[in-house]
Amino acid sequence: GAGVSQSPSNKVTEKGKDVELRCDPISGHTALYWYRQSLGQGLEFLIYFQGNSAPDKSGLPSDRFSAERTGGSVSTLTIQRTQQEDSAVYLCASSLRGEGGWSTDTQYFGPGTRLTVL
């Protein structure tokens, strides 16, 4: 597709359940990023992928959060045993180069997945 896509667009789950959020980056983009946006807040970095590896996982808030990327393309963010404080919009972005890039390596964002934990 032309842009970054994410699914589902909305997810409502019960506390304690696991959820999986999917991101399809722009074709050919080697770098992929996950961010979290809580209500009324800016975007908070979660994890960065270069290809299928994740050199920077420093933003993952707890060990309940994990992410993987396969084939240098699709990425899945998994939240286990969801808590109410996990409710937020989860945004994915991709860029052409990531590591080895420079200032013009623009990140393009998907529309996000709105997660609500009841």
Place this chain on the structure above:
Amino acid sequence: GQQLNQSPQSMFIQEGEDVSMNCTSSSIFNTWLWYKQDPGEGPVLLIALYKAGELTSNGRLTAQFGITRKDSFLNISASIPSDVGIYFCAGQLFAGGTSYGKLTFGQGTILTVHP
């Protein structure tokens, strides 16, 4: 970690007015970016600034990269109703060819334009 302070948090203006918002940082960045987010959408890049002191325009938008590399402002002239949305500043720091540019975002400015 790095913190970006963005102000104002919200603005209510009349159509046709000019708007100004700014961001300050506790540490330097080598790229400043301004994004706009519409409801239900991801942020869209408006302007990118790559050099300290740089002043860049994109239509009715003008942004500057502060000389100290710790601040940036965005001006919108002659606002129109479709300017409504949340505007975010973001700083990016590339430390060299082997690093990547993790974005640090401000808290956002919510802009409302009354016709």
